[in-house]
Amino acid sequence: MELVQRRPRAASGWTHGAFALFIRFCLAFAWVVPALSLGAAVTACSGGKVVFVTAYDEQTDEGVTLLQHKTDALFLALKKTPFPDYASTAPVYAEIHSDIAALKMRNEVRDKNDLTVKQIVALENAFTIFEGQHKGGTLNEFMVDPGKMSIDQIYRAILKLEIAKKEPKE
Secondary structure, three states: OOOOOOOOEOOOOOEHHHHHHHHHHHHHOOOHHHHHHHHHHHHHHOOOOOOOOOOOOHHHHHHHHHHHHHHHHHHHHHOOOOOOOHHHHHHHHHHHHHHHHHHHHHHHOOOOOHHHHHHHHHHHHHHHHHHHHHHOOOOOHHHHHHHHHHHHHHHHHHHHHHHHHHOOOO
């Protein structure tokens, strides 16, 4: 039986071949970090901006504000005594759903606007759940305020993001 002679290990425990491979890897990709740093420096010095979200959209801002007014009017109507049945408010629900769909469509076609679209989908889902409770007869006047607070929180998030797009950070 023939014995295979092993390469001597360096003091660190690396074989000379593994160390050489490591060095070749480092040299092969040594350009990546300086290239990225150079790219960032050129962008910063040239005044160029890296854009992660789309620009402010006045129609989205106005549409969300109008939609919030319509939703608020619905919540006020639901606080009346006697509590309105679903059939009497169904046209208002349909109008709000239509406005949400139009707002969602407008924002889906805009580049780099995924976060706004996700917020509008969250609004759509929350409103659908609220409507489902009313339609199913499980909504009562005591549930209106918590539902309103939840939906208003989503409106605030959408408007905050849209306003942040409007105001450039220095």
